[in-house]
Structure formats: structure tokens, C-alpha cells
Amino acid sequence: xxxxxxxxxxxxxxxxxxxxxxxxxxxxxxxxxxxxxxxxxxxxxxxxxxxxxxxxxxxxxxxxxxxxxxxxxxxxxxxxxxxxxxxxxxxxxxxxxxxxxxxxxxxxxxxxxxxxxxxxxxxxxxxxxxxxxxxxxxxxxxxxxxxxxxxxxxxxxxxxxxxxxxxxxxxxxxxxxxxxxxxxxxxxxxxxxxxxxxxxxxxxxxxxxxxxxxxxxxxxxxxxxxxxxxxxxxxxxxxxxxxxxxxxxxxxxxxxxxxxxxxxxxxxxxxxxxxxxxxxxxxxxxxxxxxxxxxxxxxxxxxxxxxxxxxxxxxxxxxxxxxxxxxxxxxxxxxxxxxxxxxxxxxxxxxxxxxxxxxxxxxxxxxxxxxxxxxxxxxxxx
Ligand SMILES: Cc1cc2nc3c(=O)[nH]c(=O)nc-3n(C[C@H](O)[C@H](O)[C@H](O)COP(=O)(O)OP(=O)(O)OC[C@H]3O[C@@H](n4cnc5c(N)ncnc54)[C@H](O)[C@@H]3O)c2cc1C
Numbered sequence: 001x002x003x004x005x006x007x008x009x010x011x012x013x014x015x016x017x018x019x020x021x022x023x024x025x026x027x028x029x030x031x032x033x034x035x036x037x038x039x040x041x042x043x044x045x046x047x048x049x050x051x052x053x054x055x056x057x058x059x060x061x062x063x064x065x066x067x068x069x070x071x072x073x074x075x076x077x078x079x080x081x082x083x084x085x086x087x088x089x090x091x092x093x094x095x096x097x098x099x100x101x102x103x104x105x106x107x108x109x110x111x112x113x114x115x116x117x118x119x120x121x122x123x124x125x126x127x128x129x130x131x132x133x134x135x136x137x138x139x140x141x142x143x144x145x146x147x148x149x150x151x152x153x154x155x156x157x158x159x160x161x162x163x164x165x166x167x168x169x170x171x172x173x174x175x176x177x178x179x180x181x182x183x184x185x186x187x188x189x190x191x192x193x194x195x196x197x198x199x200x201x202x203x204x205x206x207x208x209x210x211x212x213x214x215x216x217x218x219x220x221x222x223x224x225x226x227x228x229x230x231x232x233x234x235x236x237x238x239x240x241x242x243x244x245x246x247x248x249x250x251x252x253x254x255x256x257x258x259x260x261x262x263x264x265x266x267x268x269x270x271x272x273x274x275x276x277x278x279x280x281x282x283x284x285x286x287x288x289x290x291x292x293x294x295x296x297x298x299x300x301x302x303x304x305x306x307x308x309x310x311x312x313x314x315x316x317x318x319x320x321x322x323x324x325x326x327x328x329x330x331x332x333x334x335x336x337x338x339x340x341x342x343x344x345x346x347x348x349x350x351x352x353x354x355x356x357x358x359x360x361x362x363x364x365x366x367x368x369x370x371x372x373x374x375x376x377x378x379x380x381x382x
Contacts (some may be wrong), residue, residue, distance in 0.1 A: 002380040004312060006023065006294055009301035015076040022083040029089070037088025039350050040357060042254050043205035043215060045169060046123070046170050053091065054124030058084075059098050063106055067114055075252050078300040082293075085257035092166070097121040099247045101174050105194070108233035108241060113194060117172070131161040131175030131195065131219060132242065138163075139370045141242065142186045146177045146221060148193065153325040154227040155193065156180070157201075160220045163362075167204040167217040172196055176238050187317030189240030194230040201225065211356040244308045249365050251299035251313035256320030258361055259327050259354045263289075265347045266331045281330050288323050292316065311378025318371040321361040324333035328354045 023365050029035055029052070038044040052061060061077050062070025081099075084091045102121045120126035137143040146159025157177055167173060173195040180189035195202055201224030204217040232325040233241050262276050263285060295316050331351055332339070339352035362368050376382045 003379065004309075004378075006298035006312065007301070008109040008294055009075060009297050011079065011297075015079045018072075018076050019079045019083060021056065021241070022058065022080050023087075024056070025053070026083065026087045026089055030096050034081075035088075036091050037261050038090050039088065039259055039353050041085045041088045041091060041261075042095045042258070043092050043165075043357075045092040045166060046090035046125070047093045049090045050094040050124035050127075052124075053084075053089075053094070054122060055088070059094050059124055060102055060118065063102065063118060063122065066194060067106065068119035073298065074300040074304040078297055082253040082257070085206060085253055086260055087293075088261045089361070093169075094121065094124055095254075096130060096166070096170075097126060098129040099102060099252065100245050101131070101172070101256075103248055104174060104232055104241065104245055108192075108237075110229035110231070112229045117194070126172070127166070129164050129165075129167045129170045129173045131164055131173040133161060133163045133194070134321060135160065135162050135218075140181070141176065142190070142239065144176055144178055144190060146175065148177045148179050148191065148226070151225070153198035154225055154230075156227060157193070157195075157221040160218060162216075162218050163207070164217045164219045165215050167197065167219050168206065168214070168250055170197060173219070174232060176242055179235050187239035188236055190242075191235050192232040192238045192241055193226045194232060195221075195224070195226065196230075199224065209356075209360070211262065211353065224377075237323050243310060246366065247299070247303065247308050247310050247313040249313075250317035250371075251296055251309070253293070253296055253304075255317045255365075256289065256296070256322045256323050258321075262350050262354050265350055266327070266334065269335055269347055278334050280296040281334060285323070285327065285330065288319075292320050292323060298322070303346075311375055314366070314371040314374040315364060316377065316379070318368055321368070324361045325358045328358055 024373055057070050058080050060069045060071040065071055102118055105117060129366055132141055134144055134146060146155045148155040174192055175195050176190055176192050178189055179191040182189055201222050204219050206214045207218060208217040209216060267282060299309050299312050299316060328351060337348050339355055340348050341352045
């Protein structure tokens, strides 16, 4: 069996300084009444917040200056995202663009895409969604059927995507589509394109989730034209790009801090003299959190060195989202309160909200079964 470890990383001085800056910014935001800590911080879409965060330089921090970045390390970005999530900041508008679409464009996009799009993302003005899943292709992404056909100067796309978060409010998607038939190599023939949601031929239809929220969409392409220079990477390279992108998508603090505010609420609720059983349960959660932080920051350190730690990232997501799902269950056991979104009690309301969202934590970004098969392969077990 292959082995790996999550080596501890020492935060560079600039990352430590950045933490103080983010904390001061978020405190000023709250003091000015601009936001109340959200439970689902990275799902809360607030463009005005994103613009203010950008003015402080908190978006696109690792990117080159010529594309609007600050050339800081992934560890500095780790600190910024960790603080934003822990304090329930509404960072959902710029989240996907900052976390994965921007880095993809930077690595594999055309010069026009880089010059036109990256500075706008860094300014907090331009938002992205992910167009991977299809009605018959979720875990098995190689089965994607949405088709791009070559035409003069570009490609014409037909087909549909599903569960596309925020497609109705973002400016662009990066979509994985088929540019040639599946041959002997199941993973061949797939290519990624930047889709401009303002152009004709692409429409988003709402799908409401368990809590009645509209975040998901079904996206349809009908003869949508995409120019050659909006291809990301080269033709047929889609699979390898999607898998390397997942190391960014799966390893961040967003995979264990989605409902951190509920843990904060639980600790407040239990007070300063909890019973022994309560102290043990909360102590266990906090110990898990510390381990997850170490794992996640360790992956950020590897990304900084240009590595693609896919196995470690899958482990962070599997364990992190399991942790996120445990918080509401433990809260329910320890606090005798009816979860309800209609009661005038913030803890009861938060609990109800998280209980409705929690099943999705272990689905989005790859289900636990799929992650475990990635981990088993990474360990040489299959
Ligand atoms: C909140 C949320 C947001 C999302 N946002 C987006 C988005 O923005 N863009 C996007 O493209 N997608 C998005 N998704 C879709 C998500 O990526 C898929 O739901 C996920 O990959 C699973 O695919 P599926 O729903 O088709 O389930 P299926 O692939 O049909 O899986 C059904 C069940 O079978 C299991 N299974 C499947 N294959 C195997 C296997 N080989 N071995 C063992 N078990 C297996 C799965 O683990 C699962 O339990 C989102 C999902 C959620 C919940």
C-alpha cells in the first residue's frame, strides 16, 4: 500500500498578517450592519460584499499582478478563505471563480480569456458556475453527452447540464462537453469551454432544493456558439483538467466549515459550564476540526509547490463533509429544541436550515463513494 502524510505547514509571515487584515475587514462589515454571519457562507450570493472584499485584495490573491492578482501564496489564500467561512461572510458570488475557474483559466486559458476575464474576477465583478453534471452523468463524468461540433471559428454546443449552482446569476460557466466520440479511452474526447451566459443559445431553468431555495439550475444549450479562444486547454484534454481542478475544489476549508456557525451557536448554547457529556462531544468535534485544518493547509502547501495532491484532497473532502454532517446531529442530541425555520430563535432556525442542507454536503463535488474509490486508487488498493 502506498502511503502519504499530511505534513504540518508553517504559515508565512504575510499569511499571518493577512489573517489580521481579514478579521479587521469582517468586523468592520458586521459593525456597519452589512452582514449577519451566514450559516451557508459560501452559498450566500452577495455581489456587493464581493466587490468590497476585492477592494481589500482578497480575491485572486495567488494570481500574477498582470491579471489582477497579488502573487501571494496558496497559504495566504487558505487563511483568507478560512476566516471568511469561519465568520459566516457571504462570499458565494465570487467563490467558484476564485477557487477554481480563475485558476483553470490562468493555467490553461487563451491569452484573451486571461486578459479579459481574470482582472474582472479579481475586481469582484465577474462570477462563475461549474457545468459538469448532466441528467445521466454525475459521478460518471466520462459519460457526458453534451456535444460541441466544429464550425468556422469555433464550436456549436447542444445538450444540457443539471444541478448547475448559480447558473441564473453568474456571468460564465466552464462546461465539460464532448468534442469527439468516446473511443477505447473512456476519458478521451472531452473538452472544456468558457460559456458566456449573456449570449444567445444558453438558458438556465430553476430547480428548487429541499429548503425551497433556488441555487440549482438545469442549463440547456441550443446551437450555442463558442469561439475557439474560449476553449480551456486543448481539444480532448478535458478529463485531465477536470481531475486536476478537483484538487482545488475538494481540499479547501469550505469542505469542513459549511456549518461552522452552527458549532459556534452550539458552544454558546451550552454555556461556560457544560455537562461532562456535552464537553466530550464538543471537545471531539473541535479535535476533528483541528485535524481537518492541518490536512487542508497541508494540501494548500502542496498546491503551492505545483503538485496535484488528488488523493489527499479526496480524503479532506470525505472526512471534512462527514464532520459537517455530524455537527447538526450532535447539536440535536445535546440541545432539546425543535428545529424550525419559523421560530424566533436563531439556534432553532440555524439547526433547521443546516438539517435541510446537510445531505448535500457529501454529494456536491463528488459523492463519498466516489471519493473513497479515488482514495483507494491513490493508496494502490485498487
Ligand atoms: C448542493 C449541490 C451543488 C451542486 N452543484 C453542481 C454544480 O454547480 N455543477 C455541477 O456540474 N454539478 C453540481 N452538483 C452535482 C454533483 O456533482 C452530483 O450530484 C454528484 O457528482 C453525484 O452525481 P449524481 O447526482 O448524478 O448521482 P449518481 O452519480 O447517479 O450517484 C447516485 C449514487 O450512486 C453512487 N455511485 C455512483 N457511481 C458509483 C460507483 N462507481 N461506485 C459506488 N457508488 C457509486 C453515488 O455515490 C450516489 O450515492 C451539485 C450537487 C449538489 C448536491
